[in-house]
Amino acid sequence: MTRAVATALCVTLAMVARGTATPARQRRGGDPKAAAIKNPVAADAASIAAGRDIFRRHCASCHGADGKGGIVNSLVEDRGGPPTPDLTDDKWDFGSTDGDIFAVVKYGTPPELFMGPWDGRLTDTEIWNVVNYVRSLAPGRR
Amino acid sequence: MTSRLCHRGVYIVVLVAGSLAGAGAVQRGSGAVQIDNDDIGGVVTSAKGPEAGVWVIAETKDLPTGFSRSVVTDDRGRYVMPDLPPATYQLWVRGYGLVDSPKVQSAPGKIVNLTAVVAPNPRAAAEYYPANYWFSLIKWPDKSQFPGTGPTGNGIGTNMKSQGQFIENVKTDGCLSCHQLGNKATREIPKTLGTFESSQAAWARRVASGQDGGQMDSQITNLGRQPALAMFADWTDRIAAGEYPQDAPPRPQGVERNIVVTQWDWADPREYFHDVVASDKRNPAVAPYGPVYGVHENSSDHMTVLDPAKNAWRQETIPYNPKATLGGRGGTMPNPSPYWGEEVIWKTKINAHSNEIDQKGRAWNTSVTRTAAEMPDYCKAESGHPSATLTPGGRGNRQLTVYDPKTKQFDIVDVCFGTFHLNFAADANNTLWSGQGGLVGWLNTRMWDETKDAGKSQGWTALILDTNGNGKRDAAVEPNDPVDPTKDKRIQASFYAVMPSPADGSVWGSVLGFPGSIVRLNPGANPPETALAEVYSVPWNDPKASGQGYSPRGLDVDRNGVAWTVLSSGQVASFDRRNCKGPLNGPNAIGSQCPEGWSLYTVPGPNFKGDVEASAADSNYYIWVDKFNSLGLGDNIPIATGNQSGALLALVGGKFVILRVPYPLGFYNKSINGRIDDAKAGWKGRGLWTGWANRTPWHIEGGKGTTSKAVHFQVRPDPLAK
Numbered sequence: 001m002t003r004a005v006a007t008a009l010c011v012t013l014a015m016v017a018r019g020t021a022t023p024a025r026q027r028r029g030g031d032p033k034a035a036a037i038k039n040p041v042a043a044d045a046a047s048i049a050a051g052r053d054i055f056r057r058h059c060a061s062c063h064g065a066d067g068k069g070g071i072v073n074s075l076v077e078d079r080g081g082p083p084t085p086d087l088t089d090d091k092w093d094f095g096s097t098d099g100d101i102f103a104v105v106k107y108g109t110p111p112e113l114f115m116g117p118w119d120g121r122l123t124d125t126e127i128w129n130v131v132n133y134v135r136s137l138a139p140g141r142r
Numbered sequence: 143m144t145s146r147l148c149h150r151g152v153y154i155v156v157l158v159a160g161s162l163a164g165a166g167a168v169q170r171g172s173g174a175v176q177i178d179n180d181d182i183g184g185v186v187t188s189a190k191g192p193e194a195g196v197w198v199i200a201e202t203k204d205l206p207t208g209f210s211r212s213v214v215t216d217d218r219g220r221y222v223m224p225d226l227p228p229a230t231y232q233l234w235v236r237g238y239g240l241v242d243s244p245k246v247q248s249a250p251g252k253i254v255n256l257t258a259v260v261a262p263n264p265r266a267a268a269e270y271y272p273a274n275y276w277f278s279l280i281k282w283p284d285k286s287q288f289p290g291t292g293p294t295g296n297g298i299g300t301n302m303k304s305q306g307q308f309i310e311n312v313k314t315d316g317c318l319s320c321h322q323l324g325n326k327a328t329r330e331i332p333k334t335l336g337t338f339e340s341s342q343a344a345w346a347r348r349v350a351s352g353q354d355g356g357q358m359d360s361q362i363t364n365l366g367r368q369p370a371l372a373m374f375a376d377w378t379d380r381i382a383a384g385e386y387p388q389d390a391p392p393r394p395q396g397v398e399r400n401i402v403v404t405q406w407d408w409a410d411p412r413e414y415f416h417d418v419v420a421s422d423k424r425n426p427a428v429a430p431y432g433p434v435y436g437v438h439e440n441s442s443d444h445m446t447v448l449d450p451a452k453n454a455w456r457q458e459t460i461p462y463n464p465k466a467t468l469g470g471r472g473g474t475m476p477n478p479s480p481y482w483g484e485e486v487i488w489k490t491k492i493n494a495h496s497n498e499i500d501q502k503g504r505a506w507n508t509s510v511t512r513t514a515a516e517m518p519d520y521c522k523a524e525s526g527h528p529s530a531t532l533t534p535g536g537r538g539n540r541q542l543t544v545y546d547p548k549t550k551q552f553d554i555v556d557v558c559f560g561t562f563h564l565n566f567a568a569d570a571n572n573t574l575w576s577g578q579g580g581l582v583g584w585l586n587t588r589m590w591d592e593t594k595d596a597g598k599s600q601g602w603t604a605l606i607l608d609t610n611g612n613g614k615r616d617a618a619v620e621p622n623d624p625v626d627p628t629k630d631k632r633i634q635a636s637f638y639a640v641m642p643s644p645a646d647g648s649v650w651g652s653v654l655g656f657p658g659s660i661v662r663l664n665p666g667a668n669p670p671e672t673a674l675a676e677v678y679s680v681p682w683n684d685p686k687a688s689g690q691g692y693s694p695r696g697l698d699v700d701r702n703g704v705a706w707t708v709l710s711s712g713q714v715a716s717f718d719r720r721n722c723k724g725p726l727n728g729p730n731a732i733g734s735q736c737p738e739g740w741s742l743y744t745v746p747g748p749n750f751k752g753d754v755e756a757s758a759a760d761s762n763y764y765i766w767v768d769k770f771n772s773l774g775l776g777d778n779i780p781i782a783t784g785n786q787s788g789a790l791l792a793l794v795g796g797k798f799v800i801l802r803v804p805y806p807l808g809f810y811n812k813s814i815n816g817r818i819d820d821a822k823a824g825w826k827g828r829g830l831w832t833g834w835a836n837r838t839p840w841h842i843e844g845g846k847g848t849t850s851k852a853v854h855f856q857v858r859p860d861p862l863a864k
Contacts, residue, residue, distance in 0.1 A: 060474035061356035068469050070513060072493055072539055073357050074440075077562075078315065079654050080579045080636020083514070083539055108363070116363025120293070 025110055025117070026103045030095020037099030041128035043135060051133025054126055058118070063087060067137045076114050088138040101131045175220050179251040181864045183222040186235050188258035192219025195393030196237025196258060197804040204229035206454035208407030208849070212804050214399040216861040224402065224864045225826070226250045227453055235259075236804050238391050241266050268386040270807065273324030274786035275387035278748040278759035280377045282309060283369050285755065290366050298366035306682070306711065306755035307656040308365060310693040314710040314785075315654055316361050318761040319695075320354075320837040322786060325808045327841035329381050334480040341375035342368075352479035353488050354440075354837070359476060389748055394802065397775070400858040401801050405851040408448055408455040411839055412487040413441045415850050417496040417563075418833035419505065421817035424568045424644070426772045426828075429503040430819040433547060434852050436833045437494035437507055441487070445494065445507065445545060448852045455852075460492050460543055461552050466512035468492075481840045495540060496563045496813070500587065501572060504546045508561035508576060511541045511554045520597030521558030529583075529601045529670050535559055537579055555590060559583030559602040567642035567649070575649050577637040580604060582649065582663055582673075603670035605661060607631045607677060611728035615666075615674055627729045633677060635661050639696050644769070645703030652707055657682035657692035659733055660705055660717060676726055678717055679733035680709060681740050689742030691715060691757070696764030696812075698780070706780045708765045712749065712758030713742040714782050714793055746798050747787050760786045763812050763835075768792075772816020773830050774857040775799065781830070785810045790830070790855065801855055806843035810836040811853070825863065829856040 026034060041047050056065060063069050067087035076082070085093060094104045105127045108117040118127060175183040182200060186193045198221045201210040205227055215221045223233075228250060235243040235258040248254045261267035268275070283298060285305045290298025302308045310316070317323055331344050335351070338344040346367075350359040362370050394401070409415070416439040422428035434448040437460070444457040462468055470491040478484050494509035514537055520527050521535035529535065535558025542555040542564075560578030566587075567573040574585045583602035590599040606618050609631040618630040625631055637651030649663040657680040666672025680694055681687030693710035700706060705717045719726075722736035744757045768779040775794050781801075782791045788809040790801040803809035812835040820827030834842070834850040842848045 056474045058356065058476055061353055061476065062360075064469055065474050066469070070469050072440075073360075074319065075316065075357065075361060077539060077578070078319065078638060080634065082537060082579070114357070114360045114364060116360050117293070 025108045026094045030100045034099045034103035035097040039098040043132040047129045047132045048136045051129035184255040186219045186256045193258045199805045200231040202229040202231045211404045214394045222862045272787045273322045274747045274759040276329045277324035297368040310710040313761045314695045322810045332480045342371045345371045345374045350476040355476040399861045402856040404854040407849040409446045414837045415833045417813035419497045420815045420831035426816045426818045435505045443492045462511045507543045508540045533604045580634045603673040605675040608674045608727035625729045641699045643699045643703045650705045652694040652697040658694045681737045687737035698767040700767045700778045708762035716741045766814035808842040
């Protein structure tokens with residue numbers, strides 16, 4: 001079995017194992033259920049500032065303080081993975097809605113990318129603040 | 143060794159064992175060792191009598207940089223510390239069963255008899271044991287806990303399918319890919335970390351500290367947060383409560399007593415090294431007595447250069463394309479480091495990973511010179527480049543730089559494939575191979591030297607298996623597609639190590655993962671059109687294999703074309719393709735077609751207790767084959783890094799010779815390089831070069847402020863050779 005097949009199997013099993021109404025690790029291209037989640041937190045200055053603080057503490061060591069990515073996580077690179085993505089460009093690998101971004105943070109991305117779930121470590125409100133901050137990095141882009 | 147001693151006929155049993163130093167540059171009386179004016183020698187005794195197989199360490203800060211040398215006592219406790227640069231030295235004795243002796247000040251040309259101190263109890267003695275002895279005390283989640291069922295189940299990550307995979311993700315493909323776990327800094331919780339309600343909370347805070355806190359924290363999540371943190375907390379709690387390794391390491395025996403280890407401090411204490419290089423792996427006579435180069439991966443943009451003759455180091459800055467928009471590492475962290483607080487200690491933009499020296503003595507680096515999006519036009523499919531036409535380039539993290547010590551200038555060589563490790567082929571074009579992310583690439587350095595045309599001088603290929611078995615490269619199905627007997631198949635195998643075979647020109651690479659694999663790429667007559675790959679999985683749960691293991695990392699190929707790798711399961715492994723019986727192409731040749739090619743050798747030291755899916759607690763990052771007797775143990779000797787055992791492990795005649803670094807505790811390296819400075823100078827004219835590569839030099843004995851070291855290993859004909 002090739003590594004790629006094994007990886008795909010891992011992702012699938014991870015999704016099945018969770019088996020709840022909410023998605024497991026967010027799928028590439030987004031997830032309709034996640035996409036439908038409405039952002040309950042207004043993207044005002046207070047939320048963006050709160051999101052910025054969280055992002056700087058928990059996210060910037062991989063995604064860069066400016067969210068432009070390009071940072072090599074050795075454990076990802078060793079296995080052939082890419083540098084972290086640019087969160088300010090017009091490409092969203094896991095869906096582009098607020099709900100998709102929320103799901104990426106809350107449930108993580110496929111294991112080989114090493115972004116684990118923040119569910120239980122950040123509250124939903126804190127995650128929405130992060131979503132609002134990430135949105136603010138490139139305001140004209142959806 | 144005894145016969146050699148008798149044959150030399152110059153050493154006499156020492157009868158006097160005192161702690162006073164005696165003056166004189168030659169043999170004294172009837173029992174002392176013989177030394178020259180640049181040596182220190184003497185006898186080591188303790189309350190138990192002469193101490194055999196213990197280290198005498200000499201250290202000085204008088205030279206342009208910190209310097210230390212260690213030797214081992216012979217069977218009568220005698221030692222000779224050869225060829226010391228003029229300086230005042232602190233000497234002391236370290237050994238298993240002892241605690242460090244008081245330091246004695248002396249200088250070359252003197253006889254210094256030393257008094258060793260027997261450890262008052264086994265716990266005190268264990269403070270000097272290598273980290274793998276302490277790490278062997280860890281208790282892995284039981285095999286019955288796998289596969290993990292995630293946060294809503296047993297807490298173990300759902301992608302942890304077996305205990306072996308969990309161990310792999312802590313050992314060589316996880317924590318131990320950067321750290322030595324079990325040294326004093328890691329088997330204890332530093333007070334500066336803070337006060338916590340539980341050890342588990344302390345570990346949760348610890349793994350989220352400093353600039354790599356995000357990465358470490360992610361790996362804990364990958365393992366399964368609660369079980370992983372509980373495992374580490376249990377380990378350090380038991381040690382804090384007094385548990386210690388019950389089995390003492392063996393003292394150096396036989397040829398291990400002939401080893402001389404010399405070390406130089408180099409670089410800033412914040413900078414760690416990845417790879418270190420001193421000569422051309424194809425010809426270790428290149429660059430005799432020349433500089434030693436090290437690169438710093440995440441920690442800085444420097445290339446640090448040691449001049450061993452002057453005991454001094456300097457730094458060059460590795461350049462990147464001035465038009466590139468490199469962002470560099472983030473300056474933030476989840477929590478302050480208990481050592482460096484909020485200080486941003488790693489600021490690299492170029493992230494140089496590996497280096498190699500060519501036939502001209504130039505140092506080639508794999509380093510970032512631009513962003514992936516800023517690739518040159520010749521990488522693009524529409525360029526007409528033969529490689530780009532088949533497989534557009536551009537995703538790579540790093541490219542190439544080369545430093546010429548004659549001009550003291552760097553050149554940037556922009557390549558379309560990712561570079562990681564790199565190695566030269568022994569061919570007329572001095573072809574440089576590297577790869578990452580599913581592409582393997584090459585640079586015809588002869589052509590590049592002649593034309594400076596990087597686009598024309600390079601090529602790259604995807605990895606295509608000949609699954610239709612016709613011996614040619616054809617249209618291929620994609621990695622996630624099933625095998626189609628009418629087509630070839632592309633595999634998404636990312637080379638970590640890369641090494642051209644000196645036997646047949648094929649290029650081998652290691653592929654991380656569980657159980658992982660090695661890949662042989664045959665470039666053919668006209669690559670990339672003719673390039674075909676073969677993949678060989680590491681045998682795991684394969685009843686046809688003579689041994690079971692998993693997860694390779696470093697790799698080299700010996701002069702016979704045998705590939706050597708190191709496994710996270712605790713073995714050195716060889717793969718001899720000549721032993722394969724079945725067809726090596728066709729629809730069934732997708733990994734498990736040749737278990738008979740593998741031979742596994744369990745590395746020395748303890749294993750974890752109980753029924754575990756591992757063979758040893760040591761962890762081995764890389765392996766290098768001493769093809770040309772650079773060290774003195776023979777030709778074609780595989781030598782693995784013992785990252786948990788603080789040693790190099792040379793496989794000689796099927797048995798391991800342990801080349802231990804006794805001081806400072808915590809030796810951990812990722813590269814090995816041989817150099818023959820003078821083939822006529824015996825043991826003095828040859829040796830191995832490497833460098834400390836622990837990402838956290840502040841975890842080394844000595845703590846914060848301790849620098850990484852450049853290390854030179856030599857093997858004398860006997861312990862008293864001077």
